[in-house]
Amino acid sequence: MEKGRVRTARPSFLLHLHPRRVPEETIRFSLSLGLGGMAATLCLALTFTGVFQLLSYVPRMDGAYESVLQMYDQGNLAGFMRNIHYWSGNLLVIVCFLHMLRVFLTGALTGRRGINWVVGVLVFGLVLGANFTGYLLPNDQLAYWAVTIFTSMLSYVPLCGSWLVTTLRGGVDVGPVTLTNFFAIHVGILPVLLWLLLVYHFWLIRKAGGLIQRPQGEGPIKMVDAMPHLVFREFAVGLTLLSLLAVFSAIFDAPLGEPATPGNSPNPVKAAWYFMGLQELLLHLHPAFVTCLIPVLTFCVLASIPYINNAVLPGGVWFGGTRGHHVAAWSLVIGAACTTITVCIDSMLSLNSTMPDHPWLTRGVLPLLVYGALLTGWYAFFRRYTGCSRAEGTMAVMVFLTGTIVSLTIIGCWFRGEGMALVVPFLE
Numbered sequence: 001m002e003k004g005r006v007r008t009a010r011p012s013f014l015l016h017l018h019p020r021r022v023p024e025e026t027i028r029f030s031l032s033l034g035l036g037g038m039a040a041t042l043c044l045a046l047t048f049t050g051v052f053q054l055l056s057y058v059p060r061m062d063g064a065y066e067s068v069l070q071m072y073d074q075g076n077l078a079g080f081m082r083n084i085h086y087w088s089g090n091l092l093v094i095v096c097f098l099h100m101l102r103v104f105l106t107g108a109l110t111g112r113r114g115i116n117w118v119v120g121v122l123v124f125g126l127v128l129g130a131n132f133t134g135y136l137l138p139n140d141q142l143a144y145w146a147v148t149i150f151t152s153m154l155s156y157v158p159l160c161g162s163w164l165v166t167t168l169r170g171g172v173d174v175g176p177v178t179l180t181n182f183f184a185i186h187v188g189i190l191p192v193l194l195w196l197l198l199v200y201h202f203w204l205i206r207k208a209g210g211l212i213q214r215p216q217g218e219g220p221i222k223m224v225d226a227m228p229h230l231v232f233r234e235f236a237v238g239l240t241l242l243s244l245l246a247v248f249s250a251i252f253d254a255p256l257g258e259p260a261t262p263g264n265s266p267n268p269v270k271a272a273w274y275f276m277g278l279q280e281l282l283l284h285l286h287p288a289f290v291t292c293l294i295p296v297l298t299f300c301v302l303a304s305i306p307y308i309n310n311a312v313l314p315g316g317v318w319f320g321g322t323r324g325h326h327v328a329a330w331s332l333v334i335g336a337a338c339t340t341i342t343v344c345i346d347s348m349l350s351l352n353s354t355m356p357d358h359p360w361l362t363r364g365v366l367p368l369l370v371y372g373a374l375l376t377g378w379y380a381f382f383r384r385y386t387g388c389s390r391a392e393g394t395m396a397v398m399v400f401l402t403g404t405i406v407s408l409t410i411i412g413c414w415f416r417g418e419g420m421a422l423v424v425p426f427l428e
């Protein structure tokens with residue numbers, strides 16, 4: 001009797017997250033790649049190291065930079081904590097993006113998972129927001145000017161642009177109030193919202209009966225105990241990631257440039273890497289399209305995917321099958337190539353400066369129509385000539401867009417030099 005009680009008490013805490021038994025099919029690493037677990041581990045690491053940093057960080061314009069410098073004084077653990085916090089935050093953006101791709105490419109967004117996908121899209125927005133607001137806090141040159149650039153981009157948001165900028169900055173320029181605002185948002189608002197949404201995210205996974213499964217043939221589904229089969233795997237992924245992160249953070253310090261000097265901007269002024277795609281687009285398109293229309297459109301398209309008829313791949317099968325592998329590979333390559341070529345042509349011929357009296361047309365409506373036509377053509381090509389299903393066609397378009405995002409980010413980060421001119425890195 002006593003023995004039985006002990007056996008059920010031990011795993012009951014973990015069973016809030018998992019059912020007692022799970023289909024063996026869903027715990028294979030090749031289905032999830034452990035990405036959701038990695039994201040959760042990073043969120044925990046960020047919360048812990050964030051709280052730790054509160055002991056040393058001074059959230060004031062006249063003390064922030066020095067307090068960050070002091071974290072690296074000998075024997076001070078705060079520098080190591082800052083490194084883990086910085087690298088985890090950046091890694092979380094990548095892991096979250098990959099997790100989103102894996103969910104999409106294994107068709108895990110039907111039924112109850114649809115709402116979880118939408119929750120995930122919001123979570124991704126919060127992760128970007130948390131990274132961005134944290135970016136200013138060291139108050140070095142990089143942070144100051146990246147935030148100046150990004151907040152000034154917001155002034156192009158129709159109707160409420162200038163209100164948004166002055167509210168976020170707490171004045172006309174980036175200054176002491178901006179730092180306080182960003183600190184409050186970064187420490188007090190975004191983490192709370194993120195954790196609330198994450199708890200809901202985990203609850204929805206449980207409600208959906210765990211991860212997506214391949215269509216099962218005849219016969220019963222093979223089940224295994226969540227403890228130890230699933231829980232031990234999760235611990236293995238989490239601990240491996242944390243160990244690698246600790247080693248990396250012990251070797252590589254998080255960057256800290258010169259202290260911010262408001263009158264003296266570096267050249268080029270670049271946004272944080274995860275916004276470089278948008279900054280690159282600013283060189284080609286009207287700012288109102290880049291800061292408002294494209295983000296809103298992206299959110300709407302992403303959020304509506306689960307609800308478009310037959311747009312979701314068969315569940316639990318990567319790329320929907322063997323043909324899907326080829327469709328995805330070609331879409332990624334062609335998407336990246338088309339974007340790179342267009343950026344080069346536009347930068348060399350300055351197409352966007354033609355008809356300067358009608359920037360909405362030449363730097364907004366026309367390029368978007370051309371890109372829309374390209375995507376439609378890509379979809380139609382697969383549907384018509386390769387017999388792809390609607391879901392495979394949708395995947396082709398989404399992976400094409402992924403190629404676009406990746407290439408814009410790479411060009412912005414590495415191929416833009418002084419004055420944001422195109423350069424070949426290392427040959428400058």
Ligand code: HEM
Pocket residue numbers: 032033034035036037039040041043096097099100103108109113114116117118119120121122123124127198201205208210211212
């Ligand atoms: C900090 C961010 C996130 C964390 C910590 C997180 C965590 C997790 C975990 C632990 C799982 C189960 C294991 C796995 O799939 O690897 C999962 C599944 C899922 N996630 Fe996330 N996630 C995050 C962001 C996102 C995003 C950005 C999306 C989509 C836009 C998303 C959509 C989903 C969906 C639909 C499932 C169910 C997948 C299935 O049934 O196979 N998640 N998430």
